[in-house]
Amino acid sequence: MNITGLTLIDTIKALKEKKFSEQDLNEAYLSRINDLNSNLNVFLEIKNNSKGIPVAIKDIISTQNIKTTAGSKILSTYIPPFKATVVEKLLQNNVSIIGKTNLDEFAMGSSGENSAYGPTKNPWDITKVPGGSSAGSAAAVAADLAVFSLGTDTGGSIRQPASLCGVVGFKPSYGKASRYGLMSMASSLDVPGPFTKSVADARLVMDWISGEDGLDSNVFSNKLRDSSPSAQNDKIKGLRVGVPKEYFGHGLNSGVGKVIREAIKKLEDLGAKIVEISLPHTEYAVAVYYIIMASEVSSNLARFDGIRFGSKREDFGEEVKRRIMLGTFSLSSGYYDEYFTKAAKVRTLIRRDFEKVFDPSTGSGCDVIVGPVSPTVAWGFGEKMQDPLTMYLSDAYTIPASLAGIPGLSVPCGFVNGLPVGLQILGKFMDDETVLDVGEAYENATDWHKEKPKI
Amino acid sequence: MKIDVKKVAKLASLPLSEAEEEKYSKQLSKILEYIDQLNEVNTENVEPTYNVSGLSNVLRPDEVGGRTISQEDAISNAPKKKDGFIITKGVFEE
Numbered sequence: 001m002n003i004t005g006l007t008l009i010d011t012i013k014a015l016k017e018k019k020f021s022e023q024d025l026n027e028a029y030l031s032r033i034n035d036l037n038s039n040l041n042v043f044l045e046i047k048n049n050s051k052g053i054p055v056a057i058k059d060i061i062s063t064q065n066i067k068t069t070a071g072s073k074i075l076s077t078y079i080p081p082f083k084a085t086v087v088e089k090l091l092q093n094n095v096s097i098i099g100k101t102n103l104d105e106f107a108m109g110s111s112g113e114n115s116a117y118g119p120t121k122n123p124w125d126i127t128k129v130p131g132g133s134s135a136g137s138a139a140a141v142a143a144d145l146a147v148f149s150l151g152t153d154t155g156g157s158i159r160q161p162a163s164l165c166g167v168v169g170f171k172p173s174y175g176k177a178s179r180y181g182l183m184s185m186a187s188s189l190d191v192p193g194p195f196t197k198s199v200a201d202a203r204l205v206m207d208w209i210s211g212e213d214g215l216d217s218n219v220f221s222n223k224l225r226d227s228s229p230s231a232q233n234d235k236i237k238g239l240r241v242g243v244p245k246e247y248f249g250h251g252l253n254s255g256v257g258k259v260i261r262e263a264i265k266k267l268e269d270l271g272a273k274i275v276e277i278s279l280p281h282t283e284y285a286v287a288v289y290y291i292i293m294a295s296e297v298s299s300n301l302a303r304f305d306g307i308r309f310g311s312k313r314e315d316f317g318e319e320v321k322r323r324i325m326l327g328t329f330s331l332s333s334g335y336y337d338e339y340f341t342k343a344a345k346v347r348t349l350i351r352r353d354f355e356k357v358f359d360p361s362t363g364s365g366c367d368v369i370v371g372p373v374s375p376t377v378a379w380g381f382g383e384k385m386q387d388p389l390t391m392y393l394s395d396a397y398t399i400p401a402s403l404a405g406i407p408g409l410s411v412p413c414g415f416v417n418g419l420p421v422g423l424q425i426l427g428k429f430m431d432d433e434t435v436l437d438v439g440e441a442y443e444n445a446t447d448w449h450k451e452k453p454k455i
Numbered sequence: 456m457k458i459d460v461k462k463v464a465k466l467a468s469l470p471l472s473e474a475e476e477e478k479y480s481k482q483l484s485k486i487l488e489y490i491d492q493l494n495e496v497n498t499e500n501v502e503p504t505y506n507v508s509g510l511s512n513v514l515r516p517d518e519v520g521g522r523t524i525s526q527e528d529a530i531s532n533a534p535k536k537k538d539g540f541i542i543t544k545g546v547f548e549e
Contacts, residue, residue: 079531188507218506218510281496283492287493307541310532314470316469325460325467328463339490344504345496346501347503347504348501389486403504404507
C-alpha cells in the first residue's frame, strides 16, 4: 500500500481498520521527507514523531516550543511560548506536527522566493516556483510529504500556490477560523486554511479548525454544517454558477483559459446553470489591496522592536521593507485620505460587486462564481523578481475575494505544458459549504486531483 | 508621486542604506503611479470598508482566561533579560 498517497479521510479509515499503524504512517512520511526535502526545500523544521496524523504547518503559524521563523531572518531563533488556536484544534483531533513549512517572509510574496531560507521548488518541475506565499505547505501536499497542511491566505496565499502545485487549497470566509497565533500580516484580510489531497479532506479540516475560541473577536459562532460526501453530486444540479468576464481578460494565458473553460463546461454537464456576470471593479482590486494590506502590514510589523523577541529591524528582507514603507506612506499625515481612505472606499465597491451578483433580486442570483485562480501556470525562478508590480499583478484573480472576505477554493482542473491549473470557486460570505459542495462535485466527476508529480 | 523616502523610513523606524533609499524611491513611485488609477473611481457617498465581519464591540467577561502563560515563558524570547524583566535602553534622561 502506498501510504503517503492516501487522502486524509482514507488515512483515518486505514488506521481504524488497522491496515497500518500510526508509527508506520509517520515513518512512511518521514522517509519520504528524508529523500526529497533537500531537493525541494519544503520544510524549515522537521519533527520526528511516531504518533498522530502528520500535518505540515506554515511557519507563520505559532507552534508551542517549535521554532517559528515566518521565513524571516528577524525571527531566526524565535520559539513561541504558546500555540495558535488552529494548531490546538488539530492536536485535539489526533493530528501531529511533522514539520514547519517554508514561505515568503511574513507571507509577503507570490512565488516563495522571498524566504530568508531559500526558495521552495515546485514538485512538478523544480525549475519553477511553487507559488506563494504558502509555498512549502502547497509543495508538501503535492509531493506527499504530509497528509495535509495549513497555510494562510491574505490576498491569495493559499489558493494560488494550491493552483500552481496541483492540490486542493481552501480560503474560508473571514471569521470562520480563529487567527489567534497567526503572526499578523494584514488583520482585515488574514485567514488560516487547509491544503489537502481532496475537497472532502478540506471539509474535514475546516470542521476541525472552525469556530469561536474567545481569542479572535471576528470569529462567528457558527461551525460548518455536516454534510455527507455521497450527497454532493446532487447538490450542484440547478445551482447558478457565475462566470465573471473580468477574469478572462487579456492578462489570462490562453492555455489556462482553455482549461478553465473546459472545467466550466464540466460543471454545466453536471447540471449547473452557467451565468455570464460582471464584477466591474475587479481592475482596481490590486491597487486597493496594496494600499490596505501594506498599511496594515506597517502597523502590525511595528511590534518587531528587537526588545521582546527577534533581532533588529535591519534584518527584514527586501519585500517586507518595501511594504512597510508603502504602508507607512499611505497612513502618513497628508496622504491618509488620498490613499488609505480612498482604497477603503473602493473596497466597499468591490464587496458590492459580489453582493449584487449573489443577490437573487438583481437578476444574477448566483450561488457561486468560478474562474481561474492564477492567470498563468508556475513560472521560472527569478522571472518576476526584478519588478515588484509584475509580481503583484499575478494575484489579480484572488485578491478581490480577500477584500470581500468571501470563501474561495482552488481545485485541480487540468494541465498546461505539464504544469497544474486550478479552478477557483468563490461563494457568498459565510456560505463556505456551497463552495465545497461544488468543488467536491467537480472533483468526483474528474481525475485531475489524482495526478501526482514524478519526483 | 515622489515619496520622501528618508522621512517615511524614519516614521517606519526602518534603517535603510543609501542604495535601498534610491531603489525604494524608484519602485514606490512606480507602484503609487499604478495606485493612482483609483482616482478614476467615483466614491462619493461610499462608506469605507475596514472590516468585513460586520461585528463590533464583541465583549467577554472581565476575568482571566484559561490560556495564559507564565512570566518566564512570556519573556523567553527577549534578547536581554534579568530577574524576570526585559532589559532595554532607558527612555527618560537621568
